[in-house]
Amino acid sequence: MVQGTTSDAGKTTIVTALCRLLQRQGVRVVPMKPQNMALNSAVTADGGEIGRAQALQAQAAGLAPHTDMNPVLIKPSSDTGAQIVVHGKVRADMNARDYDQYKTIAMSAVLESYGRLQSQYDSIIVEGAGSPAEVNLRARDIANMGFAEAVDCPVILVADIDRGGVFAHFVGTLACLSESEQNRIIGFVINRFRGDISLLEPGLDWLEQKTGKPVLAVIPYLHGLMLDAEDAIQLKQTQSGKFKVIVPATPRISNHTDFDALRAHPDVDLQFIGPDHPIPAADLIILPGSKNTRDDLAFLKRGGWQTVLERHLRYGGKVIGICGGYQMLGQVIDDPHGVEGQAGESDGFGLLDITTELTQEKRLQQVQGVCAFSDVKDSRVEGYEIHMGLTYASSDTLPAFLMQTEAGIEEEGCRSPDDQILGTYLHGVFDHPQACRALLKWAGLTSEVAVDLNELREQSIDRVADACQGLLDKLQAL
Structure with a gap:
């Protein structure tokens, strides 16, 4: 399972990369996100609705999107209310407090999907949501450590160094977790690094000594990727077309x-x-x-x-x-x-x-x-x-x-x-x-220009996969 210290830390990208790398090896791999909150969604082959990012990850794995890849989708309609989609179909409209109580039922749907995927595939690469350090959401959690504990899977933790404070993100996130949850994390991934890696190495050594956990990979900042956004919209554009x-x-x-x-x-x-x-x-x-x-x-x-x-x-x-x-x-x-x-x-x-x-x-x-x-x-x-x-x-x-x-x-x-x-x-x-x-x-x-978005997406998937080859090598060696 890939969890992040924050939203938009790079969880989606890392899962996408691992799915493509394993697919290249001939492994029957499938992505899964137990709970997703997003207004970018896709229609699946089985006539349901899932987060757009999971459709991207399915493409990386060479699969048609399926509702088991994102069994619970939350589509906000206001600051406090949302449409709840379970197994691809609208289940109800709920406010935040009602959904918090509903998560026990939602977890059953999540585990049902996980069981089906487990019986069909060799590997499942799971994406968390937001951050596991959101202690106010720990009770009945189905998106991060609650799921990881329920299915007993290892976790890698990703942080975005481009935001700044990456070491504090890792150490602070660990401090917010229970002992069993801390033990579940097998290593860190630093995402969107640019610069001289030798200047980062003292920090990597400090982090490993401080936490006792390895830095599994430092992923470079990859410009010009064309990957489906999970939800965030980029208002600033740099194009100059006529x-x-x-x-x-x-x-x-x-x-x-x-x-x-x-x-x-x-x-x-x-x-x-x-x-x-x-x-x-x-x-x-x-x-x-x-x-x-x-x-x-x-x-x-x-x-x-x-x-x-x-x-x-x-x-x-x-x-x-x-x-x-x-x-x-x-x-x-x-x-x-x-x-x-x-x-x-x-x-x-x-x-x-x-x-x-x-x-x-x-x-x-x-x-x-x-x-x-x-x-x-x-x-x-x-x-x-x-x-x-x-x-x-x-x-x-x-x-x-x-x-x-x-x-x-x-x-x-x-x-x-x-x-x-x-x-x-x-x-x-x-x-x-x-x-x-x-x-x-x-x-x-x-x-006369005809942009082939699917081809651009394929090229971007391959780029992030190539950048994460060292990460997969280390994971497979563990």
Whole structure:
């Protein structure tokens, strides 16, 4: 099990690397994260929902994503409430206190998944969540040491040296653990190191003498990785492409990995616009998915985005709405059952002639088809739907995509009659290189570049795996 001294210490990356390294050796290896709190999620082959990072780790292991890889997924809808997904399906909406009591039941689901994986694979590489030093969460813990103790597995502890204070992170984390938990840690991994390793060695010697535990690896800072983020969003971008794309970073933005292909495109300058940040002019505005669509809609209206969108369209700009962003572009979002909070309805931006009713049943499916608007050869689109809602479009709208289903070809999403606005429920809509090229051409970018996000992801997985070869060698020698 890989645990971290903090969130974003590098747990996901280390698990990904170990899965790829073992897969290269021909080992039947599988990733697992007992409990994940994230709004970036993926649809699995068995029709469930798991954290996006576990889908990445599955790819590293050469596997299709499965719900047993992330048996408990927590999707926050407010600062104190969240949707609880167990074995890929929505189980309930709970506040933090209720979920704390529910964790005993959740642990049963976690151990059930672990048992199934144990019977099918040679090795399980488990990722913790946050930090095991969160002593306020120790009771009924299923994410870190509570799980490790239950299944009796060794733990390696990872810290991010780029944050500073790496030795204090290790020593302080150990001090917060019980004696049995301390004994379970077999060594440390220092992540994101840059500089002269000889200057670090006195600290490594001190740490080993202080704790009696070895430093198993020092992983270098690897620039330019294209790996799916578990949840955190990077607001600062360094691109200088000629085609300007802006995305509002709403409080409950979900699946912002939808834009990874645009971040990697050399002709695109993608910017996430945080709260109270100036909203620049752009060629394309994309409204992202949301875990709480009506609240995020209200947030955008308070931030002046209604005026921004209307002005942008008057000057000939294009707009895309994805999932919750698609719903926001319409006339009304009705939540009669209180799916996302208090029951009621909200007026949308009124830019597409559609209405949406939020439903209690979540739609989860992988889909494929073609772009309905494109003359780009092989404008194939692949993606997945994760939403709770039905959207009804008027007869004046145009389809966005033509999807292949068991019943035949079906229209998906819609475009405005003037073809300036496109809305879709498809996540991953830019991931296929030709679909990305077709959508950007529709939006006004003339470029022959076709970014293959999957190939970039594969290259990044191999890079982190190569950097962690020494770690695996030491683990296998223990």
